[in-house]
Amino acid sequence: MDELLGRALDAARAAGASHVEARVVSTAIESYEVKNGAPVAAVSSERLGLGVRAIADGAWGFAAVQDLTRDGADRAAQRAVDVARASATAAKDPVRLAEAPAADGTYVTPHEVDPVAVPVEQKIELLMNAERAMHGQPDVKITQAFLTVLRKRTRFANSEGSHYDQTIFECGGGIAATAVKDGESQVRSYPNSFRGNFATAGFEYFTALDLQAEAGRVAEEAQALLSAPTCPAGRRDVIIEGGQLALQVHESIGHPIELDRVFGTEAAYAGTSFLTTEKLGTFRYGSDHVNVVADATVPAGLGTFRWDDEGVPAQRVPIIENGVFVGYLSDRESAAKLGVPSAGAARADGPSRIPLVRMTNINLLPGAWELDDLLADTDGGLYLATNRSWSIDDRRVNFQFGTEVAYEIEGGKLGQLYKNPSYTGITWEFWGACDAVCNERHWKLFGTPNCGKGEPGQSAHVGHGVAPARFRHVQVGVVR
Amino acid sequence: MTSQDEALTVLDRALRAAAAAGCDAADAVLLSSSSALTRFANNIIHQNVATESATLFLRTARGKRIGCVRTGVLSSAGIGAAAQKAADIAAAAAEDPEFPGIVASPAAEPCAVFDDPTAEATPEQRADAVRRIIGCVEGGGAVASGSLSTAAGSAAVANTAGTRQFERETHAGLSVVAMADAAAGRAEFSGQRLGEMDAAERAESALKTCLDSRGAAELEPGEYAVVLEPPAVADLLRFLARLGFNALDMQQGRSCLQGRLGRKVADERITLIQDPRDPAGWPSAFDGEGVPTQRLELIADGVFRNVVHDTRTAAKDGVASTGNGGIPPNPYGPHAAPLLLSPGAATLDEMIASTERGLLVSHVHYTNVAERSTCTITGMTRYGLFEIVDGAVARPVKNLRFTQSVLAALADVGGVGRARQRFGSVVVPALQVGSFRFTGKSDH
Numbered sequence: 001m002d003e004l005l006g007r008a009l010d011a012a013r014a015a016g017a018s019h020v021e022a023r024v025v026s027t028a029i030e031s032y033e034v035k036n037g038a039p040v041a042a043v044s045s046e047r048l049g050l051g052v053r054a055i056a057d058g059a060w061g062f063a064a065v066q067d068l069t070r071d072g073a074d075r076a077a078q079r080a081v082d083v084a085r086a087s088a089t090a091a092k093d094p095v096r097l098a099e100a101p102a103a104d105g106t107y108v109t110p111h112e113v114d115p116v117a118v119p120v121e122q123k124i125e126l127l128m129n130a131e132r133a134m135h136g137q138p139d140v141k142i143t144q145a146f147l148t149v150l151r152k153r154t155r156f157a158n159s160e161g162s163h164y165d166q167t168i169f170e171c172g173g174g175i176a177a178t179a180v181k182d183g184e185s186q187v188r189s190y191p192n193s194f195r196g197n198f199a200t201a202g203f204e205y206f207t208a209l210d211l212q213a214e215a216g217r218v219a220e221e222a223q224a225l226l227s228a229p230t231c232p233a234g235r236r237d238v239i240i241e242g243g244q245l246a247l248q249v250h251e252s253i254g255h256p257i258e259l260d261r262v263f264g265t266e267a268a269y270a271g272t273s274f275l276t277t278e279k280l281g282t283f284r285y286g287s288d289h290v291n292v293v294a295d296a297t298v299p300a301g302l303g304t305f306r307w308d309d310e311g312v313p314a315q316r317v318p319i320i321e322n323g324v325f326v327g328y329l330s331d332r333e334s335a336a337k338l339g340v341p342s343a344g345a346a347r348a349d350g351p352s353r354i355p356l357v358r359m360t361n362i363n364l365l366p367g368a369w370e371l372d373d374l375l376a377d378t379d380g381g382l383y384l385a386t387n388r389s390w391s392i393d394d395r396r397v398n399f400q401f402g403t404e405v406a407y408e409i410e411g412g413k414l415g416q417l418y419k420n421p422s423y424t425g426i427t428w429e430f431w432g433a434c435d436a437v438c439n440e441r442h443w444k445l446f447g448t449p450n451c452g453k454g455e456p457g458q459s460a461h462v463g464h465g466v467a468p469a470r471f472r473h474v475q476v477g478v479v480r
Numbered sequence: 481m482t483s484q485d486e487a488l489t490v491l492d493r494a495l496r497a498a499a500a501a502g503c504d505a506a507d508a509v510l511l512s513s514s515s516a517l518t519r520f521a522n523n524i525i526h527q528n529v530a531t532e533s534a535t536l537f538l539r540t541a542r543g544k545r546i547g548c549v550r551t552g553v554l555s556s557a558g559i560g561a562a563a564q565k566a567a568d569i570a571a572a573a574a575e576d577p578e579f580p581g582i583v584a585s586p587a588a589e590p591c592a593v594f595d596d597p598t599a600e601a602t603p604e605q606r607a608d609a610v611r612r613i614i615g616c617v618e619g620g621g622a623v624a625s626g627s628l629s630t631a632a633g634s635a636a637v638a639n640t641a642g643t644r645q646f647e648r649e650t651h652a653g654l655s656v657v658a659m660a661d662a663a664a665g666r667a668e669f670s671g672q673r674l675g676e677m678d679a680a681e682r683a684e685s686a687l688k689t690c691l692d693s694r695g696a697a698e699l700e701p702g703e704y705a706v707v708l709e710p711p712a713v714a715d716l717l718r719f720l721a722r723l724g725f726n727a728l729d730m731q732q733g734r735s736c737l738q739g740r741l742g743r744k745v746a747d748e749r750i751t752l753i754q755d756p757r758d759p760a761g762w763p764s765a766f767d768g769e770g771v772p773t774q775r776l777e778l779i780a781d782g783v784f785r786n787v788v789h790d791t792r793t794a795a796k797d798g799v800a801s802t803g804n805g806g807i808p809p810n811p812y813g814p815h816a817a818p819l820l821l822s823p824g825a826a827t828l829d830e831m832i833a834s835t836e837r838g839l840l841v842s843h844v845h846y847t848n849v850a851e852r853s854t855c856t857i858t859g860m861t862r863y864g865l866f867e868i869v870d871g872a873v874a875r876p877v878k879n880l881r882f883t884q885s886v887l888a889a890l891a892d893v894g895g896v897g898r899a900r901q902r903f904g905s906v907v908v909p910a911l912q913v914g915s916f917r918f919t920g921k922s923d924h
Contacts, residue, residue, distance in 0.1 A: 086603030268625035
């Protein structure tokens with residue numbers, strides 16, 4: 001593969017490129033779903049391809065092929081340069097890239113058990129056992145157990161002398177019980193909704209989830225939701241559990257801090273950001289309790305790696321310090337516009353896509369509270385858990401989320417269960433209303449394996465470390 | 481892009497490899513494409529890509545034990561390894577008692593559109609069109625963003641029961657966004673032929689909405705009558721297709737149209753048809769299981785008429801597949817497409833004129849299901865929101881969040897537009913709706 005990468009770089013330079021990056025990416029994914037006693041999906045996927053991105057005449061071009069021969073490398077390189085020259089006819093200033101140290105080395109996600117190598121029988125048996133353990137509730141009509149494992153190897157080289165060989169392992173899964181009666185359906189999930197939780201890790205991560213042990217509770221809660229009252233509307237103090245808070249961080253912090261959005265390059269699709277550059281270092285994003293980092297180095301985060309897809313080393317970047325906005329996610333091009341080094345957040349969804357500014361692990365740092373103490377301090381509030389629905393505007397200002405469950409907090413305990421909870425707010429008002437974050441004992445990483453962005457569409461695997469947190473006077477009960 | 485002979489050769493090789501690996505039945509799909517997308521923002525081309533891809537999907541069966549693989553490695557060795565992997569998964573899997581078996585389908589008459597000029601479009605042609613768009617928008621005092629894509633692709637399906645299907649198609653897509661300060665307008669094109677796209681007209685349309693949107697005022701959320709322009713209608717209708725017509729959801733008791741087959745679910749002016757052979761939509765001759773697609777009335781004169789099936793749901797209900805299957809395995813069930821909402825008699829101006837007080841909604845953004853049993857969707861307005869007062873567009877207003885049942889909106893239709901517009905596989909007119917629930921506001 002080194003020879004192929006070198007050939008692609010040489011061919012692009014010979015065709016007139018001033019800067020070239022080449023990536024050969026091979027990805028193996030296995031995805032399993034057991035539903036109502038049967039494996040309805042057991043899929044093994046193999047993808048392999050070469051992507052070449054080049055600057056010629058001061059503009060970008062990109063081409064991807066699956067043909068990993070010398071001819072294929074030559075074709076991709078020539079096409080990338082041809083495309084770049086076409087881009088240059090509608091360009092103004094030449095592309096500039098922030099300086100970056102040359103990457104050099106090999107990285108493999110730390111893991112105990114290669115998740116792709118675990119026998120299929122073992123994977124399906126674990127899922128069948130977990131799914132079966134959800135049976136028994138009268139109205140739970142759909143029971144599902146999920147597992148996804150991934151091994152992605154990227155060999156990267158660029159015309160500045162960077163070269164790396166990086167293998168990322170991912171693993172994760174979950175269970176979901178759906179209770180159905182009279183046209184209404186209610187879902188309860190573990191350890192998170194939408195197929196579970198995910199990490200860069202080996203198969204040991206999945207077995208530690210112990211889905212079977214949680215299955216009975218999950219099914220009981222799904223059943224209970226059918227007869228629960230609808231979450232009442234009003235302004236309430238809320239404690240938001242980790243899985244939901246992870247998505248809140250994702251949508252209302254992770255996306256607005258993407259510097260390409262700020263510069264308008266996603267304007268026609270995902271949108272822009274309210275977080276314009278004059279706010280850097282001064283804007284009050286939230287209360288003093290809100291401290292956020294973008295950390296691509298944290299062990300097991302779904303957005304953890306050694307180098308990004310421009311060869312920039314993984315970093316831990318301060319984003320919000322004591323409520324004040326202090327940093328963006330960036331790639332080499334957007335960083336150069338701002339006059340700062342790249343934050344190492346250029347990530348591509350496989351060999352046929354260009355790197356975009358993507359989240360790594362956007363982590364809300366832990367505070368000081370024990371969860372029991374926080375519950376005891378929030379009488380009359382609501383505890384909201386597990387995402388069910390999400391939506392946010394194109395500048396990341398107005399959001400609305402639905403969760404699987406809400407509980408009334410009564411006497412320091414979780415009391416009355418409510419169904420169809422929802423809450424809404426304005427990003428900076430919401431984070432400004434945060435007055436407590438639980439401590440590191442309750443801090444947990446959640447993986448989001450389906451973060452959409454870009455045209456053609458890309459799906460990124462990103463992470464969020466969070467602990468439950470309290471927000472005052474939040475509008476709940478929008479859905480009726 | 482793969483030719484018919486090449487595609488069927490790959491599929492036959494995969495089916496033979498599955499048999500050699502000990503499987504008693506198999507089906508295989510090959511999707512191949514050559515696509516390109518030129519993206520622009522801030523009045524320049526900033527991203528520009530060209531991609532070749534081909535993926536083989538293989539489902540193998542040992543009795544009712546199923547294993548599936550997907551691979552982009554299409555050498556003999558790659559296909560052989562994939563087939564062995566699928567067979568190994570099938571050997572390890574528990575039985576799927578509802579697996580309907582792999583069935584023969586008659587050859588489908590190809591109906592997809594393949595346009596040579598679109599397939600052969602060059603980066604220079606795309607850049608030419610983008611420069612014209614940028615010139616128009618920038619000349620109007622706004623900033624242009626968007627994308628222009630062209631693609632040529634083929635789909636082939638074969639199985640051990642004797643099914644053999646192949647067709648190829650082209651597609652061209654354009655989005656243009658014009659922005660000035662906080663104001664924005666958008667226009668799109670989606671079709672099978674690049675030559676049908678009028679880039680300048682689309683740019684003018686986006687620019688006009690943008691300029692008309694400047695100086696938007698704040699408006700309090702609440703219940704308003706609305707005129708939904710075609711882009712907003714298309715977005716909302718996709719949710720009804722997803723949550724309403726899927727036979728799997730119906731069998732599981734959680735369709736938003738549960739128990740309402742044959743009953744009135746919308747205003748009598750609403751007729752929604754799935755027609756895979758209508759050139760106004762996105763024609764395709766067969767589904768992901770190789771079953772020929774068919775025209776189906778989903779809602780006729782407001783009455784819910786049909787659900788859509790794949791082979792699994794059809795077998796369970798004792799009916800034939802309607803040709804709505806995804807590529808196996810597809811645990812999500814059949815999906816209705818393409819969707820054509822029948823046009824009405826009203827012009828957009830007439831619908832505005834007959835609205836005493838309300839809102840004209842151009843597009844919606846980041847929509848998602850808030851409550852599935854009522855098909856309640858939440859999202860934001862985007863690219864132009866205007867207040868209607870006394871039957872005329874009075875002023876632009878800042879974007880609002882809505883939380884609204886699509887079924888309730890379709891039951892409260894006051895007018896259906898005469899002109900239709902296509903968005904991917906959805907073709908719709910504008911709709912006038914008596915009451916639409918807005919639940920929040922943004923700052924722009």
